[in-house]
Amino acid sequence: MVDSLSVSAAPNGQLKATATVHSTRTVKLQALTVAVRSANGGNYDYPGATAATLGTQATKYTSGSRAFPAGTYTYFVAYKVHDSWRSLAPVKSFTSGTSTTPTPTATPTPTSPATPTPTASTPAGTPTQTASPTPTPTATSSTTPSAPSTAAAPVGIAGTWRQVFSDEFNGTGLDGSKWNSNWFGCSGCVTKPPNSAEASAYSPSQVSVSDGSLHLNLIQQPTTVGGKTYPNVSGLVTSNGKAQFTYGAFESRIYTPSSGTQMANWPSFWLDGQNWPTDGELDVLEGLGGSACYHFHSTAGGPGGCASGTYSGGWHTFGAEWKQGSVTYYYDGKQVGQITSGITSAPMYLILNNAINPDHSGTNVVPADMKVDYVRVWQH
Incomplete structure (x- = not known):
């Protein structure tokens, strides 16, 4: 359960998140973080996901700091257990680019993902249609590639992404x-x-x-x-x-x-x-x-x-x-x-x-x- 959740200013125009959480029983989490979504669904999660053990006593989590492009964002606590990411109410919001004033919203709690699964050499597809080329999308500045369902990079693939x-x-x-x-x-x-x-x-x-x-x-x-x-x-x-x-x-x-x-x-x-x-x-x-x-x-x-x-x-x-x-x-x-x-x-x-x-x-x-x-x- 989330006892408190807030966003505050950090050096160099960045922001950080702080959450206080507890559980009705002792549970070991593979990761605990604060997830962030832009208005169009982009992932801007705070860095610093960490393993944690929750119990009936409140545990405080403080994220790493990061910058956000101008816009309005929702944020919430997310945790990973048994290789499955889940999210918790409440969902709050803040605005970046002018001033940062975190405010609760009526946004529903994001749906928690379910948990991971998977001889001939036949092509998955043999398309013959031709379509006009389209431009490759560009990344939004400072986007952190993380979300409640994964870490801040592709699973198992090394490198800076x-x-x-x-x-x-x-x-x-x-x-x-x-x-x-x-x-x-x-x-x-x-x-x-x-x-x-x-x-x-x-x-x-x-x-x-x-x-x-x-x-x-x-x-x-x-x-x-x-x-x-x-x-x-x-x-x-x-x-x-x-x-x-x-x-x-x-x-x-x-x-x-x-x-x-x-x-x-x-x-x-x-x-x-x-x-x-x-x-x-x-x-x-x-x-x-x-x-x-x-x-x-x-x-x-x-x-x-x-x-x-x-x-x-x-x-x-x-x-x-x-x-x-x-x-x-x-x-x-x-x-x-x-x-x-x-x-x-x-x-x-x-x-x-x-x-x-x-x-x-x-x-x-x-x-x-x-x-x-x-x-x-x-x-x-």
Whole structure:
């Protein structure tokens, strides 16, 4: 429980946060911090997250200091336990740029994320459509890439990072400034899949945001698009035309559908260029034949592999670091593979989709909900 929470001035025009918290029983926290959100949902968490043991006696936490671009922000206490980040009421606000006067707000308590989960070498997508290039978003000055669901950097990926994109899916609907809810189609249209091997069309009706997660729902519903009837319809989001990147660290925390101890269907988190395969395709995660796999497709081929271990039946973090000449893949913060051939350098946009492939019938499950806690992108 939060007994007190406030923001105060620090040297050099920066701010710091102070919180007093307690628990009804003794609990060891992996981390305790004060999280901050800008008006458009950007992450500006205070530095200095620390491990703590809470009990019935009040514990005081003081964050590190940081500067904020001019604007209004909400802030709240967040803590990590059992590898899951959670948030506490109250949610307060302050304004930076003129004077800093913290005031309580009626903003509801942010939804707590749930907890992390994840052989053939089939491409996650073989798009043939071409769209007009879009500018790569720039990072907001002084943005700290941290949030209640993760640390101040990509999980397991070393280096100094600045966050340039994020969506925590804490609202009640998809953020249309960041995502499209179908594959290269008009707003609200049902579209064909990126890959002709898929057995589902994509409809915005199968995309929703609730309980702090993006939901991509696959259901059995014969759907005809472009003269072809697909036995299923599912959910997909893409940042094409709204955000694209050249190099960086890309991470998403995902709860994939499961078939026993295996990953069901063909859930995917990937990036794609404007001209496939010339511009490249970076598959951070694709469920293939029950396994969690990664690939990089270009005119040079499609090398990749599948991670050992079980990445289904719970929340897991899937990430990749893309830099000149290589992509290194990280699942739950551990390196699971690296590709150093055929790596392209053209900008790519983000895609998440809950696909299904009839060739993997042994692990297919319908209906199935692919849940996404967050998507984040960092660059140096």
